[in-house]
Amino acid sequence: MGHERLAFDGWIAGVGTGSGTRVVIGHWLRSPFGTFSDVMLERADGHRVLFAPTPPTARCIAGVYHFDEVRTGPVTVRVSGTVWEVAADSLALRFTVGRRGPLGMALRAVPRSLARRPSWAALAALPARALPGVRTRGSSRPGHRQWYAACDLFPITHAVASLEGTDLGPLAPVLPPVRFGFASAPAAPSLVRVVSTIERPVHPADGRLGGTDAPGS
Numbered sequence: 001m002g003h004e005r006l007a008f009d010g011w012i013a014g015v016g017t018g019s020g021t022r023v024v025i026g027h028w029l030r031s032p033f034g035t036f037s038d039v040m041l042e043r044a045d046g047h048r049v050l051f052a053p054t055p056p057t058a059r060c061i062a063g064v065y066h067f068d069e070v071r072t073g074p075v076t077v078r079v080s081g082t083v084w085e086v087a088a089d090s091l092a093l094r095f096t097v098g099r100r101g102p103l104g105m106a107l108r109a110v111p112r113s114l115a116r117r118p119s120w121a122a123l124a125a126l127p128a129r130a131l132p133g134v135r136t137r138g139s140s141r142p143g144h145r146q147w148y149a150a151c152d153l154f155p156i157t158h159a160v161a162s163l164e165g166t167d168l169g170p171l172a173p174v175l176p177p178v179r180f181g182f183a184s185a186p187a188a189p190s191l192v193r194v195v196s197t198i199e200r201p202v203h204p205a206d207g208r209l210g211g212t213d214a215p216g217s
């Protein structure tokens with residue numbers, strides 16, 4: 001059995017709320033599925049939900065990470081200056097991004113071509129552990145490898161969120177860490193520019209990479 005690599009280039013936002021619900025948004029500018037967004041949510045009781053826009057994206061993400069429930073339907077992200085608005089099924093989230101700090105400035109200096117290499121993720125793994133909830137390489141399922149590099153970082157300073165019409169409370173740390181896979185979001189609510197790479201098995205029996213339909217199918 002061979003392996004394939006899938007590269008995702010975009011943004012990840014991690015938000016905690018006063019109710020204990022934590023939300024991780026992926027806004028992918030370039031991916032094997034084109035531009036799309038997804039939302040991973042963990043309630044205070046530990047129930048994990050994936051909101052994905054299409055069946056192919058849902059199968060891909062759920063094949064790598066762990067969820068108790070998968071919902072497929074429109075996921076929209078609108079950005080206006082420092083304000084991001086996210087809508088997915090019964091979730092509505094609006095958050096504000098603050099000014100880039102020294103760490104964000106340092107991360108911007110990393111060339112994107114270098115950030116895609118597993119060797120860079122290995123080099124960054126040790127200092128990344130100084131940030132609670134952050135790992136740069138690992139595996140969420142047997143036969144899979146994942147690595148990612150942060151290329152920019154902004155603090156999230158304010159958020160308003162509701163789920164199924166219920167207010168989720170004020171912005172809070174992303175604690176306890178979410179349990180979707182090997183990595184978590186930083187404990188401090190943040191918006192991070194990332195290059196994420198997934199290496200997964202190819203299943204030749206069905207003639208498709210990783211058993212997932214081709215983008216747009």
